[in-house]
Structures are given as C-alpha cells and as structure tokens.
Amino acid sequence: MLSGGAIEAVMTDPVFRSIFIILIIQGVAFGSQMPFMPLWATERLGVGPVEVGTISLVTSLATTAFGLGYGVVTDRTRRRVPWLVVAFGIAIPLRIAIAWTESFVVGTLLYAAISIAMFTLFFAILGDWLRHRNDERGAEISNIVRLGFTIGWLIGSFGAGRVVALYGFDGLFLTTAVLQVLSFAVLVLGVRDAPFVNIAPVAEVGGVVAKSVWRDLMQAPMAWYLLTTVCTGAASVARMTMLPLYLRNVVKVDTDSVGIVFGIEPVYEIPISLLAATIVRRYGVVPVLYIGIAAGVFYFGAIAFTSTFAPFLAIEILYAIVVTATFGFGIVHVQSLLPKRGGTAIAVYNAASTVGPVVAAPALGYVAENIGWSPVFVIASVLMAVACGTFMMSDRAGRRAGLLR
Template identity: 25%
Template sequence: MFFAVGISVAVVFPFLSLFLSTAVHADPVQVTVFLIASPLTGVLVSSAVGRVSDRWPIRRRILVGAALFGVVGSLVAMFVRDYWVLFALCMTAYAFAGSLFPQSFAYARQILERDSPGQAAMGISALRTVFSLSWVGGPALAAVLLDVGGFRLVYGLAAATYALAALIAVVWLEEVEAPTPSKTAEPSADAAAGPSADAAAGPSADAAAGPEGPRWVLWLTIVAFVLMQVPMTLGVQALPLYIEQDLHSDASRAGLILGLCAALEIPLMLGLGALTTRFKLQTLILIGGACGTAYYAIAWVAPNLWVLAAGQVVNALFISAISGVGITYVQNLLPGQPGRATTLYTNTFPIGSVVAGPLFGVAAHFGYRSAFGMSTALMGAGFLLLVVTAMWVRPSRSATYPTR
C-alpha cells in the first residue's frame, strides 16, 4: 500500500511544472498560482479529513475513497489539457487524494498500537522507508515513460498505482475502530519539566493536547517542523545553481549529491526506527535537529563539492530522524487522534515548500550560497523550538499511547 502510494506521487510531482508549461501551455503566472494553490488546498482538505477520520470507524473507507479520487484525477489528466479544468481538479479530486498519505500512516499507527505497541515507532519508520524507496525508482521511471509516450503514460501509471492502493484497501485491509479519545490530565511528576500554570490548575482542553504535553507544545512543535521543512525544499531548489555558480562544478553533480543522501537515508531510517525501542523519541528528534543545523552550516561555508558530499552523512541522519521518527513523535502529542496528528505533521512539508519559494527568489538576488545561510538560521530556530518543547513532553521510550 505504501509503495503504491509513493509511486503514484513520485512519478507525477517532480514533473508537474514541466507538464503545466509544455503540455498545458500555461504561462509562468498560471504555473505559479497552480503550484501554490495545490499544496495549500491539500493542507485544508487533509486537515478536515484528519479530524473526521478520528471521530468514526471509517479510516479504511477514507483510504479507498482517497485512492479512487486519485484514479479519477489521474485519468482526467491523461487526456485533458485545459488549464482551468486541471486547476479545478487540483482543488477537488487531487486535494482529497492527498489525504491518502497521512491517513495511511494513521491507519498503520492504529494497527501497530493494537497488535504490537512496543514496536509502533519502528514500524512507522519502516513504512516511511518503503515510501522513500518508491522515490528511488519513481522519478527515473517517469522520465522513461515521458520519452516513450509522454505525459499520458505518466498519468496512466499514476492512475494504475492509485487503483492498486484502492484494491489493497478493499481486499486486504480491515476497518479499525475509531480511536478512543484520550482524557486530558495533568502532567505527571515524572515529566521532563514542571507543569505549566494551566496544567497545574487542572485538566483543560485549552491547556493540553493530551497526556503527552500542553496544547502549546503541540503547536510550537509543528512550527519547529515547518521551519525545518523549509530548508529541505530550499536546499534542493538551490543546490544545482549553488554547485555551478559558487562551487564552480557541473550542475549535474547535484544529482549525485542527492542520490548519495537518498542512499544513506534508507538504512539510517531503519536504524533509527530500531533505536526507538531503546531510546527516548525526544533524544532521537533532537539529535536529528542538531544534525540538520550542522549540515546546512557545512553547506553554507563549503569550499568545494567534496565537503558538500561529506556533509550528506549528517544530512541523511537529519532527514531520517525528522521524516521517520518525527511522525511518531507528533502522534504521541495527540494520543487518540492519529488522523489529525499525522495530518498536522505531513502538512508541514507543503507549507514549508510554499515558504521556500520567496526565499529562493531572495537567494537568486544575493547569491545561492545565501540560500544555505538562510537555511542554517531556519534550522537553528527550529532546533531551539524542539529543545524548548521537548522539555515539556513526558519522556517515553516506546511509541505506545500513554496509559489511560
């Protein structure tokens, strides 16, 4: 299921701007509007779906419905080349299809919590690795299909993989019960830091998100992840031009750098998942944030390509921690609401991508090395927020929900 979901996105997303520019003949303004409206609409729809999915036992049906929306959207994109029809499609069918990714993680969380609670964090990391594997071959496969048959084959493959995901959900996945709402309680005496004034006063929906910490901890944690997602997008966008103009090397070397990082991510993500059974999630997240700050600082001052390549070790460790363990970390902040929690986390990527756009324009004006300087500052701010919020989260070695 995760591999099918990953392929359906990996064959379309990298070539979306090319599709709009060459096949749809959209002008630059239309392309920009489309690329901004699409993720923002996806954030709104996924958030609404996430809230609904935690109230009733309908998560499996949501998976089926989201996959079928993906089938419809991809089939229309195979043949239609009218910009406004495709724009309406991105605001409706593809927006609902976007909820398939967070809802798959939410479904997995419920199954893992029920069947093997002590291995939940490791299981989530393993599934995130499967999604990453789909991105290893997906873009390359899409490039081949473009050469052979154009965008009709690309969107045809996307429709087929969405259909496969729907079939798997219908035939093999069982429906799960609605998550049991957690009862808000005061932080216990063994919390990492003293209770807040609101929490000390007693249970309150405004004061706490759940037994893992106060509500403000949840929202500041989400802000921290957004701040860390911006450099991930900005760094990739600026990398080829940075290598060519500042490091005086071939821009195509960016592919080798990104490939090296991706190759390191997979074993590191699995390794960090295994470590969640022995170490606190907070510890792994903070190590990841520190590595991210270190990598962008290295890239900012890198004198040549070899230093940048060596830095991919800490970059891969950062991405593995934030993308793998980060999902479980946020889920633990909203016990009993896996749909909403996972959606809050996954929404940090499109929001970060939107913020990265204007910063890329700034880097184009001041030099592409400045992109990594801005990324270092954003990463540092995100890391500091994680340090502050982690002090208020009850330490936990496992990914299980707190005892109710």
C-alpha cells in the same frame, strides 16, 4: 539492528502488509512525480520559479484542508478507510487528465487535487491498530512500514528521469495513474479500520470537540513541536520545489541526473533508518529528532555553495538523516504527544508541515528569480536552525509534562 520481530509483524499482519505495499507503490508514484513537478511546470506549462511556488502553495492549502477534515472527523466517526478510498479514487482520473494539461491554472488545480491522496494518512490507521494491540514495538513497526515508501521513492526517482526522457511528462503522469489504480485496489482489498481505543468520546460534538482539540494542540510540547514542523516543512520547499530547478538551471544537468540526485537519498536512508531504529529502542525518539533537524542545517548550507553535480551524491546523505528523523520518527513522536487523538495528530502534523510551504513556496520562488539561488538554500538552513530551537522547547516541555517520547 532492527528487531526481526518488527519485520515479521509487518509481513504477516494483513493490514500492516497492505499498508506497506501501498506505501511502496505510492513511493514510486511520488518519487516519480515530486522531483519532476518543477520541471513539468517550467517546461510544459511555461512558467517560472514564482509560479512553481504557487503550485506548491495551492497544493499545501488543499492537502491541509483535507487532512484536517480527515483527522478531526475520523477521530469522531471512527471510520478512516472510506476517506482514503474517496481520495485515492478521485486521484485516478485526475492523474490521467493532468497528463495532457498545458494550462497553468488547470494544471495547478489538478496537481493540488491529486495530492489530497496523502500516503501519510495511512499512519493514523497504523497507529490505531498498534494502540488496539498495545504493541510495544510501535516505533519499530512504523519505521519498517515507512521504509516501504523509501523503497518506492528510490525506484521512482531513478526511473522517472528515463520515463520523462523517453515518453515526456504525459508518460510520467500516466504511469502514476496506473500506480494509483494499484494502490486503490490494495486499499480496498487489504486495509480496514481498527476498533478504536483510548480516544476522545464520540459523544463530544460541535464546539465541545473544537475546544477539546484546541486545548490539546495548545499544550506546550505539542505547540512547540508543531512550530518545529512548520519550519522543517518550509525548509523542505527548497529541496522538493527549488532543487530540481537549481540542478537544471545552475548545475546544468539532464533529467536523468535530477532523478539520480533524488534517487540516491533513499539508498542512504534505508541503512540510516535501521540504525536509527536501534537508537530509538535504546534512547527514545527525541535524540534521533535532534540529530535529524541539525543535519538539515548542514544539508541546506552545503547546497548553497555547491554548483557541480558530483558533491550532491554525498550531500544527500545528510538529507537521508533529515527524512529518517523528521518524517520517519516525527510521525511516531507527534502521536505520542496526542495519544488520544491519533487521526488529529497525523492531520495537524500534515497541516503544520504544509503551513510552512504556503509561505515559503512563493517566497523562495521570488528569491530564486530576483535575488539568486544560493540565498534560497541559506534561508532553508536558517529555518532548520530555528527548528532546532523550537524542538528543544518542545522537548523541555514534554519532559516537564512527563509525556512519553
């Protein structure tokens, strides 16, 4: 099982503990918001799957731009927390505004704007502190911190369906606004930047920085892994954007049942993450990533041929494996491939995971609307199979380069 020392480190360190608490709160917010965004768009804004995909596309562009700016600039300035303070502060009034929005254009822009407050950006700060302290339990500590988001997602997913049923989508977004205020308070009071170690010199400016970053990103292990993340990110659209609509339109379930499907996954994810940490401690991150990506092939393939509610409760076990690997330990892995640029590593990881949705979101929306729902999930399964191949290439290149995994 997971080392008690890692849990103790998170609970006793004020910065680690603050990030853990923020991720719990953000997990509740995103667990409430993301599964119900497609339903909000179709039922409140009156649009179809293609427009839902467009919302995801615009959101992906916004988060990619902000994330890249955050990574590249803060690797030079050594100041990450102020960026997050601005992003989280802006998101508070926007979450209130979106509660009463009925315009597709305005709703799309607001949803994209609130999404730049990305919880994944905290992992750059976490990584800075782990490198500063040269803590060998980095993967385990990161996994424990990430489980905060999983716990929050569990609460949010199960509770959001009831909130929507009782108070509508305006009640849902107002609830997330309150959660954003709480996150902002913990961020300001409890999170601070670490002294940077083992990073690119601050003297690098302008074109020198750009060339240096580009050279690092184009190394074979990193380039192949980013392609892997593009594929897994594209496939994730089928779940986060299309699955709620599939459940409502094909499986014919209510909002509570949508919440149950999305809430049962973190129930599985918690023990799976603890088991994965044991595997990582003994064999490294790479085997867990192989298992997780392969699980995605079977997950989406199973959904393509499922049209009743009960099987989803079991199928979600597979997605818990996917999330544990590709998100939980994927963040750790990408930082090991770019150890001198922690912020950039997180930023390009986020960017790669959103590049796929830029194309996949409207494309899968079109497929759902004009061809059918099953092909949406077959395509996602194929994307995960391609990701298996690109990750194998990354792993081989990493072994040749002697990079830590």
